[in-house]
Amino acid sequence: MRHNLNLNWLRSFEAAARLLSFTSASHEIGLTQTAVSQHIKALEAQLGEKLFERRPKSLQLTDVGQAYLLTVREALITIEMSTTGLFGPQEASTITVRASMALIMWLTPRLESFLRDHPDTSVKLITSIWKNPSDQHPVDVDIVLASKEYARSDLELLSDEAIVPIFRAAYDGGINGPKDLLLHPSIHILGFDDHWARYLAAFSLKPASLSARLVTDTSTAAIEMVAAGLGCAVIIERFALGAINAGQNIRIVGDAAALGQSHYLVRTEHHIVHRPQAEAFNSWLRQQF
Template sequence: MKQNLNLNWLRTFDAAARHLSFTAASHELGLTQTAVSQHIKALETKLGQKLFIRRAKSLQLTDIGQAYLVSVRDALEHIAFSTSGLFGPELDTTIILRASAAMIIWLSPKLSAFQEAHPNIGIKLVTSLWQNELEKHPVDVEILLAAQNQFDPHMVKLSDERIVPVCGTQTSTKIQRLADLTKLDAIHVLGFDDHWARYLSANGLPTDNISPRIVVDTSVAACEIAASENGCAIMFERFAQQAIATGRPIKIVGDPVANGQSHYVVQRNTTPNEKRASTAFCEWVATCF
């Protein structure tokens, strides 16, 4: 069994076999003709077999060389396909964007515009839930939610947010007036525990009888549970509108209420090349709101 075959030798063998010329192979690979010849000689020595018949003005594969070429080409193609599939085409840089799952879903149909404008910039999207998870992922750009009076020179405001009540299309027929919301099972989203109280209070409704029947950790999950006719959720208006636009069977059953929060975009520490890419993304994402 032959081990530790140099991958460069195999690539050189493939090129020389296609061209049947060490000179042409050297031009394709960016090597000297001497280097190509040395690669082939080293491979033949390792295998203990001649792969080419060398003549004064021609090159020909031996029978075993022809048979070996099939396997080599198959292996090289497999490596190329796997590399492309896992790592994608060659890019100038890839920026890592961290945002909530709902925000990533909201941005998804818009991302093609950025990709068309910046074809050499890749985007890796990671969701954010809790701080200990955030620390595991160094990022270049983050879209986060904070109070509207938040002041940080690194944070650029994208939009003030409003909240609305959402329930399934069938359940929505039970809502004749806002007070009917208090009769439905309340879906709470962890981290947004004040949404129900804030919404009811803004509409002059009592808040003391609202208890969480269902608790989830993302607005996306809350939306799906509401769509399944399992209660009512209070969520950001933009995310509710996105879900409705994509065909989710939900309905907004009340006027929006300001919740005192805004989405911001923040650039994290990056290399100069990544900073140019993340700046381009930040400038683009600001136009989406």
């Protein structure tokens, strides 16, 4: 069948057509001249067309060979580019970092210093939204937020965290204390539903009259909602300060309260083999916290 072509035949054809020499083509692709010649003959037999005019001291493409060369060359280049892009040497210098969207946003403006100091290392950032405990996706650096009381031996403490209330920066109505937060619509974050209760409890307030008008699944989205004037939210102080420094239209409208949770660096089985690039990133990461 014509469509069932051997890739080695095509490689031999492309090299011979470009160099107009079976001998030169054999040197380039690491085969014998006989093997290249046999590949071309097999390809011509499969296609039912002559691709070359063979002369005593020269080799020329036929018209159909010239037309076919363009397609074959483009196909081989596409395969090479895809293979190199997905599986090439640069993958060895790429580290995969998994963290929450908010933490990735917080790290982003700081990454320039790591990339500058490690020009041969690439960083792939992936989010851990609703991470499945059985997820076996290999990562080099895994950062999680976990309760301090349940910290495990495979977790390295990066930083204890605090939470703060945030409101739209341009809002004219005064918030003079935590109690005033109860007068405004609240934005809740799935997975962090206790942030509001923790914050209010720190000031002996109950969230009974708190109405959740909006619910989202990331702190990043909650910040955007607050900046748009849709209400107030309670988020990790680190993320609030990062958003403010990035120019977000929000402000912190109350003192910080302890969250009782911390960011940890996970040491999983994947880290048994310590990649130098990952260890360099871990060292840099500790400094950021």
